[in-house]
Amino acid sequence: MSAQLIYDLVPPGSIIRYSDGTPRPPERHRKKLSAWQSANGGGRVIRKTPARQTAQYSSPAQFTLHEGDYGSGGVIVLRVHKSFSVDSGLKFVVVSRPAPGSVQVFDRAGEGADLVHLAASRQDAEVWLQTHGYPNAVLEPVSADTVAADHVEGRAA
Known part of the structure; x- marks a missing residue:
């Protein structure tokens, strides 16, 4: 699916995966692997932001994924969110949707x-x-x- 279809059709709470279509590099190529991981991942849709247009600024619609929480002992220290514009060239797949x-x-x-x-x-x-x-x-x-x-x-x- 395209990013536009995710924005238009997928409800918040859905789990999606995204990919740039390239194969995962071997673990020994740390820099290449890090770059690959930034363009291939997934998370839960938590926000949809409509397009904005002002006299000086314009931004396309976007959606935000919650990719994970990091911490220890039940205390979350860092929340990882990633936003995607509807004109993103990545490919998206819906893994699961919220149950009725x-x-x-x-x-x-x-x-x-x-x-x-x-x-x-x-x-x-x-x-x-x-x-x-x-x-x-x-x-x-x-x-x-x-x-x-x-x-x-x-x-x-």
Whole structure:
């Protein structure tokens, strides 16, 4: 799939992989491997940002992936996010989508809201919120229509 299709069709909470199509270099080629890893990876879609146009500045729409958390002892020290413009030349594959009936927990309402948790049910989302403290959180259930439309479009892409 193209980045534009990911932006248009894939709901937040989906896991996607991206690739530039080149083969992985051997472990001994550390610089080449590092460059390859920056263009080949994956994560969970957590944000979609619409295109912006002002008198001095223009930016295309983009989506952001949460690639991972790093820390120890239950303390997250570093969160890794990576954003992709809809005109990215990378190829994307949807690995999984949120299940119908699951609940997306966003840190706030409106544009620029980040998906902070994907719960199996509304009750699980409310329990998670009690321990993680997002006072302006918004809960959005995942509908079967959203996931079904994505499956149809994803096969055609």
